[in-house]
Amino acid sequence: MKQWVLSGTCGIDSLQLQDVPIPDPGDYEVLVKFHAVSLNFRDIMIANGQYYIKTKDRVIPGSDAAGEIVRVGPKVTRFSTGQRVSPIFHLTHLYGSVKDSDIQHQLGGTYDGVFCEYAVFNEHGCVEIPSTLSYREAATLPCAALTAWNALYGGPRKLKPGDVVLTQGSGGVSIFALQFAKLGGAQVISTTSRAEKGAKLRDLGADVIINYAEDSEWGQTAKSQSHRKRGADFVVEIANTMVQSSQAVANNGCIATIGRRGDSERGAGTSHSSVLATVRRILVGNRQLQEDMNAAIEVSHLKPQIDGRSFKFHELKEAYDYFQKGSHFGKVVVEFD
Structure with a gap:
């Protein structure tokens, strides 16, 4: 072989x-x-x-x-x-x-x-x-799908209909998170830096598209465009953008951090004192979660x-x-x- x-x-x-x-x-x-x-x-x-x-x-x-x-x-x-x-x-x-x-x-x-x-x-x-x-x-x-599923369904608080989910970019984890969130009846806000990818994300079901290359304060924008302007119940954080993710997350929401892509965002610690949310590190997921995900798919x-x-x-x-x-x-x- x-x-x-x-x-x-x-x-x-x-x-x-x-x-x-x-x-x-x-x-x-x-x-x-x-x-x-x-x-x-x-x-x-x-x-x-x-x-x-x-x-x-x-x-x-x-x-x-x-x-x-x-x-x-x-x-x-x-x-x-x-x-x-x-x-x-x-x-x-x-x-x-x-x-x-x-x-x-x-x-x-x-x-x-x-x-x-x-x-x-x-x-x-x-x-x-x-x-x-x-x-x-x-x-x-x-890996990618199970990571996204774990971010939404693997923690103490599970995604429920009417929740708001913020995804970042158009990689495998982010797209699966978008798809699973829509499957669960959530509003999805997706960020991207390219208009053509934004159009594709909308075709997959994203309700709001934010171009982070044009909006340096996209965290506040995401919160303002979320359902009832309460912020995101789940932030799928893949890009070391904790300052903006902290601005976007709802009170008692969850920031699911994924991947290690270098140093943390500069100044990230300054945003945490005013945020009432859980930061949860995701390391893919266990076999039981994978079997649950496969059944849902x-x-x-x-x-x-x-x-x-x-x-x-x-x-x-x-x-x-x-x-x-x-x-x-x-x-x-x-x-x-």
Whole structure:
């Protein structure tokens, strides 16, 4: 089989394609043949040596994939051959809050990931994908979609109809948050710096579009345009813009912070003294949340937003290059040859 590995931390140039034997599943393991994978911002960070934890040497990158089980170990009871599955992001995070030990079991980081034709997983490290989605569509779910779902439904306060959700930009997490928020009956305010992406966000259901490149005080603008001008019940914070997010959030709302993209916004601490809100750090989510999310996607027939440009497995370097340029809208998916 073929697999990509990272030989170092020199970005795209570190990606190497290898030929290796197909692995055999152990007693409690399943062998998965992948049909599609998708990229996340963390894949770029890992390739550049910028990730927040140390990664495995010569790691197989990637965390998001969908495939079929082609072999099962003799003691497997959770799955059978032919079932369509995705691996979970934190291989040991099955339920409850994330633990330190779970953080050390990340696909495509501390453990080999999914940018390969076949992989073996413990049976508890996989979930069945929605029957309403293709492999290509389901490959977008394990990291970005679950992160968005966790931001809205994984905390003590869950999204409810009539809530206000503020999303930032047009990356995978933000678009899934928009879609899940509309599914739950919320008003959605979306920020972007490009008019053409704003139009696409509106097509997906965003009720209010704010161009943050033209409005430096977009936090106050978001609050003023929210339902009853109370502010956002949920802010999906991905851009280190805590000053503006703090201005936008409602009293007793939640700012869900996602990703590590460098230093915190300068002056962020000055905005907190007058804000009555919860700041909640999101680290993807557990298996139970992923199964709940998949059930909601299946029942609602929600379709992930996938970028219009397609790539094959041998074109992974080109997919990385395209992704890091930031011109995509939605998830960048790579299908197997």
